[in-house]
Amino acid sequence: MNLRLTFLFCLAVSGAAIAQTPYSIEDGTAFLNFWCRACHTGSKPQGNFDLGVLASGQTLATEPQRWNKLISRVENLEMPPKGAPVPTAEQRAQFTEWAAMAVREQACAGGMRPGPSMIRRLNRDEYAATIRDLFDMHLDIAQALPEDGAGGEGFDNAAETLFLTGLHSEKYMAAARFIADFAAREFKSRAKIFTVEPGPQLTEDRAARMIFEKLLPRAFRRPVTGKEISPYVSLYQSARREGESFEGAVLFAVRGALVSPMFLYRAEPPNLTAARKPLEAYALASRLSYFLWGSMPDELLFDGAASGGLQEPAVLKYMVGRMLRNDRSLVFAQRFIEQWLRTRELGGEKTPDPRLFPAYAADEDLRSDIRLQPVLFFREILLRNRSLLELIDSNHTIGTRHLERHYGLQLPLNPNARQQPQWVELPQGSNRGGLLGMAAVLTVSSYPYRTSPVLRGAWIMDSILGTPPPPPPPDVPELPEQHEGAPPQSVRERLARHRADAVCASCHNRMDPLGLPLENFDAIGRWRAEDGGRPVDASAELPDGTRIDGPAGLKAALAARKDLFLRNLTGKMLGYALGRGLTIEDSCTVDHILSRLKDNNYSAQTLIEEIVLSVPFRYQAPGKSLQRENSR
């Protein structure tokens, strides 16, 4: 989604002046005429971008893509170009905020609409989990597959970035062989495949067909016709002719099923009508199961699809509750949280320097507890249906013996299970409430060897508020060198140098004050009163002059911007659920979900339920592309 309200945070905190006179279409047009029109008009507009087309307010509805392009260029300081006169940061922000809102309002005029839903390959985690559930087989098969990148709202289940390459084809062939061999030896897995045995009453060919009639609908996650089964029977027969045993021949055909696109991809039956249409029930079952379990539907979901009951809102709500309570939802919490907060990088590039943090490097249990803390915290909030605002600040956290020690806290842990992660109440006045009190978040937003208020501030703007800072200007001016023999500067002093330069200051004024209040946490999230022999100064001043001090002050400031936080979280979750980037039309769905959240005390399950009940999740868009194709 291009609708990044980059400057909104800044505005929200310095917004008093703006509130007096609402920005209007006239103001927007005036902005464009003054700053942009000279180049972007006439017979040869610069960059082939003719503002004349956008001159009227109607184009907000008819040309949203062009508007979004324009907004992002202005927002990213790419336009007006270098050397041309530029508006002030405030003028820029007023314009982009207004334009983004206006485009969204227009897009929502027609109500909520379903967006695109592309065919998608199972990503490697989904593949592994589906194999596990299909064959009751507990193997770490994901490691054998290439990794997936991420697209859309930043998740590795986004259809658009799930490519298939030659390496995949080899690995899928090898994995299928491995799985079939494994299934032959493992009693539980065999039972999932060999649901009947040939005997005096049952010919081998007939038994093979019955096996595929049972297995293929599960593997392909939908009813399968006789015509679709025949190729597998014929694979079985070919293997039999080649001298394979009955069992070997069936497993050979199973290998075929595992490299078929019917298994490897999730494809939904296309909507051939010109109107939106409720999603076919089996496809809906798969959307649900891959959203909340990252795996194939179970029997109950298949039954719901078969009876047609699954489309009922009450049934869907029941399914959400049931699926969240199931252990498989841990995978959902983990994949969502670790990609949203980027804590997946903790084992990789964000590994704290072992020479500086030997205790962290040596203690695998501690590292594992740190990494799981936000995941389990989020899951508990979901299961206990608590307020999503507890992600910002809370009286509870996930505790273990290792975390207790790492944080220097006394937690009311169950003495019989002190190694086990537990939902515990924090002591009065603790700084550990919410995500920002967790070592995982504090580490991933630091350098491996020191903290950085800039990184932490940018992390908060991006991950929490959904207002990532604009990119640094292309030619970052070099800071004057520190003369030799000068005393070393503290981080805060170095940052002050940043902010002294007008170009740097325009962004650092917004990033740094969000990171500085967390300076009491070191690069692995331990509390510290001193840094480099000097007392930590965790105070900061927001651009509007508000002074905040320490983590508690920061959390209060963020709680005051809860609308931004919730909009960001909702967009991320909707993007994850749909497995694609959000479009301009989806912002109406986000608006609707936000209002439902507000009505329900921001309860966590409301978010999941409203997404599952939403138009984009339950419906298919009109089949435009197919009609075009067929009319040719």
Added chain:
Amino acid sequence: MSLQNISRRTLLRGVGVSLGLPWLEALASTPEAAPIRMGMLYMPNGVNTNHWTPEGTGRGFTLSKTLSPLADVKDRVVVLSQLWNEASKGGDGHYVKEAAILTCTTIKKTPGADLANGTSVDQMAAQSSARHTPIPSLELGVTPVAIGVDAVVGYTRVYGSHIAWSNPTTPLARELNPRAVYERLYRATTKPTGNSARMDGLLLDRVLGDARRLRAQVGSEDKARLDEYLSVMRSLEERVERASSATGQTWKPRAAIDPDAAPTDRPRDHAEHVRLMMDMIAVAFQTDTTRVATFMFGNAVSNVSFRFLEGVTAGHHDVSHHSGEADKLRQYQIINQWHIEQYAYLLRKLAAMKEGESSVLDNSMVMFASALSDGQKHDPHNLPIVVAGRAGGRIDSGQHLVYTKDSPLANLYVSMLDAFGAPVERFADSTGHLPGLLRG
């Protein structure tokens, strides 16, 4: 041998080295000629420009401090100065540069939905050599795909994690596990036993049928995804067929893969991981399992910690933003030089692999490149580029070639594709060959 099997390279070389011989005799000797390999090594984050460029030009050049590890192969390298990648100017500081290093194409700014780049030069080469080797090309790395979308600049990090693109919309997945690479090479070069290749072919034939049926049912955008499946699976089918046929490999390599020499799948550290991947490229080239390989030392914006190097205290990307500070520049240079040491390790290894009168290195061209010159400036001018190996005698090595400022990088690729035996009229924004690089 049909005429179209005689590549332009062999023709040219036939003319070059055996001028006195009758035409047909020259042709008759070509099956003996060792194949040309192309290796492309990419280092993220640019270089400390104070210590990169050699002194002097032509043959009388002195290696810079950063390039000093190349001393013992100096006569087999060409250092190229003043090339630039115009398509990668603007955009952002990293993704636009890095994703375009082998495509010379401006990528589309997107979180994913409409990903677009060009076809990379290694894949142009692989398309021509694929039918001669068990594996068309190797894509290797040591760091996982960077996750997510970089919301600050609006690009999916997929761009920053891939330099090899088989077509403008398909970045090629990389192998990170050295042991898995080795096992893959071994499998690929081992003649299938019994009927297994035929059975695999049958199996692939059936699933292609599934794909065609599914394709008929879906909308046009989904058809493109299934076309991707069809083309990938079809080429696997072809390879399976080729593996079982007598004419599998066209050239008989001097060495076979030793099944007992598989490396660890858990390298101790970054340095060992990189070394093992260099070994994999060397083995793959030596055994003619593939003739094309790309390797990424890291993803774009990589901040891998190099504190394992004496005197380095920070991550890679951090020190590349040196702000002119002497200490960061010093560390930056140390990290650059470490990369060149790994490159030199690979080159020495290839040089030690004898191939008749020459070596695998003599029959290869192995490029080392970064997509930026000064990391601080995110500058795609005067890119740091070295090409090693003689491409079977085509490359006039042992030189420092300095071009007119802002000569297209794509011209280098035109020349390399020619030397590889896959000549093209144009590559991206190329304007011709790179003068002085090739003989004849």
